[in-house]
Amino acid sequence: MSIQTGIQTSRTPLGRDDLARLVARDIQAGSFVNLGIGQPTLVSNYLKPEQNITLHTENGMLGMGPVATGDQIDGDLINAGKIPVTELPGASYFHHADSFAIMRGGHLDICVLGAFQVSATGDLANWHTGGPDAIPAVGGAMDLATGAKDVFVMMTLLTREGVSKLVGTCTYPLTGVGCVTRIYTDKAVFLTGPGGVQVRETFGCTLDELQDLVPVPLTAATGA
Amino acid sequence: MSIQTGIQTSRTPLGRDDLARLVARDIQAGSFVNLGIGQPTLVSNYLKPEQNITLHTENGMLGMGPVATGDQIDGDLINAGKIPVTELPGASYFHHADSFAIMRGGHLDICVLGAFQVSATGDLANWHTGGPDAIPAVGGAMDLATGAKDVFVMMTLLTREGVSKLVGTCTYPLTGVGCVTRIYTDKAVFLTGPGGVQVRETFGCTLDELQDLVPVPLTAATGA
Amino acid sequence: MLNFADSVGEAVAGIKDGSTVMIGGFGNAGQPFELIDALLDCGATGLTVVNNNAGQGDQGLALLIKEGRVKKMICSFPRQSDSWHFDAKFRAGEVELELVPQGNLAERIRAAGAGIGGFFTPTGYGTMLAEGKETRILDGRGQVFETPIHADVALIKALTADTKGNLVYRKTARNFGPIMAAAAKHTVVQVSGIVPAGSLDPENVVTPGIYVNSIVKVA
Amino acid sequence: MLNFADSVGEAVAGIKDGSTVMIGGFGNAGQPFELIDALLDCGATGLTVVNNNAGQGDQGLALLIKEGRVKKMICSFPRQSDSWHFDAKFRAGEVELELVPQGNLAERIRAAGAGIGGFFTPTGYGTMLAEGKETRILDGRGQVFETPIHADVALIKALTADTKGNLVYRKTARNFGPIMAAAAKHTVVQVSGIVPAGSLDPENVVTPGIYVNSIVKVA
Numbered sequence: 001m002s003i004q005t006g007i008q009t010s011r012t013p014l015g016r017d018d019l020a021r022l023v024a025r026d027i028q029a030g031s032f033v034n035l036g037i038g039q040p041t042l043v044s045n046y047l048k049p050e051q052n053i054t055l056h057t058e059n060g061m062l063g064m065g066p067v068a069t070g071d072q073i074d075g076d077l078i079n080a081g082k083i084p085v086t087e088l089p090g091a092s093y094f095h096h097a098d099s100f101a102i103m104r105g106g107h108l109d110i111c112v113l114g115a116f117q118v119s120a121t122g123d124l125a126n127w128h129t130g131g132p133d134a135i136p137a138v139g140g141a142m143d144l145a146t147g148a149k150d151v152f153v154m155m156t157l158l159t160r161e162g163v164s165k166l167v168g169t170c171t172y173p174l175t176g177v178g179c180v181t182r183i184y185t186d187k188a189v190f191l192t193g194p195g196g197v198q199v200r201e202t203f204g205c206t207l208d209e210l211q212d213l214v215p216v217p218l219t220a221a222t223g224a
Numbered sequence: 225m226s227i228q229t230g231i232q233t234s235r236t237p238l239g240r241d242d243l244a245r246l247v248a249r250d251i252q253a254g255s256f257v258n259l260g261i262g263q264p265t266l267v268s269n270y271l272k273p274e275q276n277i278t279l280h281t282e283n284g285m286l287g288m289g290p291v292a293t294g295d296q297i298d299g300d301l302i303n304a305g306k307i308p309v310t311e312l313p314g315a316s317y318f319h320h321a322d323s324f325a326i327m328r329g330g331h332l333d334i335c336v337l338g339a340f341q342v343s344a345t346g347d348l349a350n351w352h353t354g355g356p357d358a359i360p361a362v363g364g365a366m367d368l369a370t371g372a373k374d375v376f377v378m379m380t381l382l383t384r385e386g387v388s389k390l391v392g393t394c395t396y397p398l399t400g401v402g403c404v405t406r407i408y409t410d411k412a413v414f415l416t417g418p419g420g421v422q423v424r425e426t427f428g429c430t431l432d433e434l435q436d437l438v439p440v441p442l443t444a445a446t447g448a
Numbered sequence: 449m450l451n452f453a454d455s456v457g458e459a460v461a462g463i464k465d466g467s468t469v470m471i472g473g474f475g476n477a478g479q480p481f482e483l484i485d486a487l488l489d490c491g492a493t494g495l496t497v498v499n500n501n502a503g504q505g506d507q508g509l510a511l512l513i514k515e516g517r518v519k520k521m522i523c524s525f526p527r528q529s530d531s532w533h534f535d536a537k538f539r540a541g542e543v544e545l546e547l548v549p550q551g552n553l554a555e556r557i558r559a560a561g562a563g564i565g566g567f568f569t570p571t572g573y574g575t576m577l578a579e580g581k582e583t584r585i586l587d588g589r590g591q592v593f594e595t596p597i598h599a600d601v602a603l604i605k606a607l608t609a610d611t612k613g614n615l616v617y618r619k620t621a622r623n624f625g626p627i628m629a630a631a632a633k634h635t636v637v638q639v640s641g642i643v644p645a646g647s648l649d650p651e652n653v654v655t656p657g658i659y660v661n662s663i664v665k666v667a
Numbered sequence: 668m669l670n671f672a673d674s675v676g677e678a679v680a681g682i683k684d685g686s687t688v689m690i691g692g693f694g695n696a697g698q699p700f701e702l703i704d705a706l707l708d709c710g711a712t713g714l715t716v717v718n719n720n721a722g723q724g725d726q727g728l729a730l731l732i733k734e735g736r737v738k739k740m741i742c743s744f745p746r747q748s749d750s751w752h753f754d755a756k757f758r759a760g761e762v763e764l765e766l767v768p769q770g771n772l773a774e775r776i777r778a779a780g781a782g783i784g785g786f787f788t789p790t791g792y793g794t795m796l797a798e799g800k801e802t803r804i805l806d807g808r809g810q811v812f813e814t815p816i817h818a819d820v821a822l823i824k825a826l827t828a829d830t831k832g833n834l835v836y837r838k839t840a841r842n843f844g845p846i847m848a849a850a851a852k853h854t855v856v857q858v859s860g861i862v863p864a865g866s867l868d869p870e871n872v873v874t875p876g877i878y879v880n881s882i883v884k885v886a
Contacts, residue, residue: 029668030668030669032877054831054876054877056877057620058550058551059474059475059477059620059623060474060620060622060623061619061620061869062875062876062877063831063869074619075476075477075621076477076478076618076619076620076621077477077619077620078474078475078476078477078620079620082474082475082476087619087869089831089863089864089865090829090830090831090833090864090865090867090876091869092833092867092869092872092875092876093617093619093620093622093869093870093872094622094875095554095622095623095624095625095626095627095654096474096550096553096554096557096623096624096627097554097555097557097558097626097627097781099554100550100551100554100555100781101555101780101781101782101849102875102877103551103782104551104555104569104570104571104781104782104783105779105780105781105782105849106782107780107849107877107878108877123574128576133539134527135526135527135534135535135538135539135545136526136527136547137524137525137526137527137528137547138524138525138547138548138549138550138577139524139525139549139550140524140549140550140551141549142549142551142552142571142572142575142577143549143550143551143552143571146570146571146572146573147551147570147571147782173575173576174574174575174576175575176573176574176575177573177574177575177590253449254449254450256658278612278657278658280658281839282769282770283693283694283696283839283842284693284839284841284842285650285838285839286656286657286658287612287650298838299695299696299840300696300697300837300838300839300840301696301838301839302693302694302695302696302839303839306693306694306695311650311838313612313644313645313646314610314611314612314614314645314646314648314657315650316614316648316650316653316656316657317650317651317653317836317838317839317841318653318656318841319773319841319842319843319844319845319846319873320693320769320772320773320776320842320843320846321562321773321774321776321777321845321846323773324562324769324770324773324774325561325562325563325630325774326656326658327563327770328562328563328564328770328774328788328789328790329560329561329562329563329630330563331561331630331658331659332658347793352795357758358746359745359746359753359754359757359758359764360745360746360764360766361743361744361745361746361747361766362743362744362766362767362768362769362796363743363744363768363769364743364768364769364770365768366768366770366771366790366791366794366796367768367769367770367771367790370789370790370791370792371563371770371789371790397794397795398793398794398795399794400792400793400794401792401793401794401809555781555783559786562774563788563789564774564786564787564788565786565787565788565789565803565805565806565808565810566786566787566805566810567778567783567784567785567786567787568783568784568785568786569782569783569784570782570784584784586784586785586814587784587815589784591784591785595805596806616870617870618870619869619870649871650838651835651836651837651838651871651873652868652870652871
């Protein structure tokens with residue numbers, strides 16, 4: 001499969017499952033990956049056995065398997081979303097400091113996170129609306145954002161109100177500074193980095209149409 | 225056994241084994257203890273099973289047993305002095321950072337160390353002669369001196385040249401500052417602390433005779 | 449000195465008003481429910497509680513908060529669909545919250561047990577959770593100074609203890625147990641079973657007995 | 668990507684001149700003798716070596732030092748009765764020494780693996796090993812600022828690996844292996860046996876495979 005430059009690869013926007021399938025396809029074989037709670041969890045449905053991906057869950061496990069069903073359900077074996085899961089051959093358990101050392105020490109190849117906003121320079125906001133009455137809760141979001149070698153964001157490009165979540169500067173409280181390397185949305189895949197925001201591919205829109213939706217300058221990616 | 229105040233408890237100086245027996249007797253039942261290389265190792269010969277002492281060795285073990293002999297010798301089971309040892313029921317192994325966390329986190333009740341010099345305020349010098357041609361080597365001495373709840377020193381009171389190793393200020397490079405709580409010597413047991421140097425008991429000399437040997441003010445201990 | 453308690457009540461009896469209490473568990477996995485219930489029964493109040501969350505539903509830590517025993521929560525994720533008791537107390541200004549990124553929480557607890565006086569970490573740099581904290585650039589990255597979290601007491605759950613206090617855990621229920629045991633002055637453990645010293649393989653001990661003060665078997 | 672090498676030579680082939688190489692072991696326990704011999708054979712020079720000691724007798728690390736491959740040693744205990752090669756090179760000014768208290772060595776290696784930018788510790792405070800270092804009073808104690816030790820390569824020895832790279836060790840041979848595996852960009856492990864994934868109990872894995880890059884079985 002070759003990825004061409006800033007091209008429209010789908011005539012329609014991608015649904016959540018298609019987006020998850022795309023992220024799964026882009027994860028290099030042999031990678032160690034943490035999938036955030038929510039939409040990123042869908043990615044696990046599309047990882048292929050031959051990719052030999054090892055999933056990490058920050059509550060203390062490598063080699064996490066699919067969600068547990070029926071007799072598999074074991075209260076002592078849960079993921080970061082507190083959902084019962086299973087273990088795969090070659091799994092390992094460790095305590096919380098060792099588990100976060102894996103994340104914070106830069107050992108995860110990729111983490112996939114949801115987002116409220118991502119800035120043109122890769123700042124991530126995904127933990128707190130900043131509302132005056134909101135009770136803040138952060139969990140492991142900042143450790144994942146700061147620690148993984150690559151941080152992939154999955155989100156819809158626009159809010160329900162039609163406002164771009166890809167922004168010049170985040171208005172929501174930050175999770176991490178300059179940490180996001182790729183943004184997977186229903187309308188396009190963006191690469192963030194020193195060269196500004198590049199568009200790898202679009203779904204159901206042209207690059208020009210995309211630019212009209214997004215308040216930061218876009219260029220076509222010169223390779224991915 | 226009751227310990228009286230600053231009294232002469234032996235008519236002669238103590239030999240190395242008698243001193244080791246005394247230290248062993250003074251270790252409270254149930255303690256976790258690290259015995260330094262050299263003279264302190266002798267203490268293990270006099271610990272009684274009913275004391276239920278657990279020995280730590282900083283290369284990565286709790287529950288160390290006696291020195292290995294014959295078929296017990298196993299190159300993968302050594303102590304900090306690199307001598308083959310044995311394991312007792314209830315032992316555990318851990319890596320170096322976890323092992324030193326035990327020492328540095330204040331979890332050992334007692335460590336027993338040799339010394340070149342101890343100051344009146346409990347400074348310890350036991351790792352380096354400071355000679356211009358000496359190659360320095362520190363090992364775990366500073367971690368033990370700084371980390372254990374109580375640091376007991378075992379040494380002869382005088383050098384071969386007859387100079388007191390209990391000093392006003394150490395002239396050798398320090399291992400730790402204000403860390404020593406007790407000094408076991410052939411001539412006396414000293415307690416160091418905010419109240420200055422107190423003598424718990426003497427061996428083969430009176431308190432006055434001891435004071436003549438030592439360049440720091442001594443008082444009789446008011447209790448131990 | 450290691451103690452084997454006959455009941456959870458006896459195991460938590462020494463907890464004083466105003467104590468800092470670490471409570472293990474992530475979700476229900478590894479939560480020492482019986483010890484938390486005993487803490488509620490023993491009446492200690494004015495507590496600072498360290499836990500990943502701030503109580504769920506109408507049980508355990510949530511009840512402790514509801515009853516006004518908790519002066520301050522140190523946690524990473526207080527807001528959950530069923531954290532209504534914390535939510536109410538927090539909005540009423542009746543419980544203080546120190547919100548800590550989960551990895552900083554784990555590392556700060558680990559630092560306390562390991563005798564580390566403080567450390568720099570990139571986690572939280574440039575965010576509101578680093579406001580007012582010392583920062584510096586190290587290894588080319590902005591980093592935040594974080595300090596150890598010590599506790600008077602840890603209440604944790606393990607699978608099995610031996611008679612020397614060595615512990616093994618089960619699957620993801622291990623979570624905070626080992627680091628909290630090391631960070632607290634007094635560690636109380638509830639276990640499903642107690643075996644003679646020598647029954648656990650020394651290679652597989654997760655928490656050495658040196659970190660454990662009181663063990664109680666719960667049904 | 669995890670690689671199973673056919674020989675120790677293949678396993679160390681990528682080590683470049685000027686690399687920082689961590690070598691596991693304390694005394695002979697856990698020393699990866701075969702990997703060190705292969706490092707000697709591969710010819711890499713100008714190395715910074717991190718090990719608890721600085722070579723013993725006429726083998727392994729001592730030979731590497733004798734042959735002038737080691738520019739700098741970072742260790743806690745270089746002086747031993749049989750460390751003549753290091754002694755000679757050091758007195759001749761041909762090898763640099765960074766002497767580190769053993770616990771600081773372990774904690775600095777651990778910090779590198781855990782993403783800690785630096786930490787304060789009481790160990791060494793007020794001694795010549797803290798000279799020139801930043802200090803501050805924390806928790807009422809003088810403490811010294813220490814920085815992580817990263818490495819390009821770690822050479823370690825474990826007992827058994829599974830096909831996912833998970834490792835278990837044997838007795839006190841565990842020592843520096845787990846923390847060096849996490850601190851190095853590339854970790855090479857010599858093992859006595861390799862078993863299929865699923866053969867090691869997930870509760871008992873000491874080094875998860877994420878830290879391991881190359882595995883070679885030695886006789």
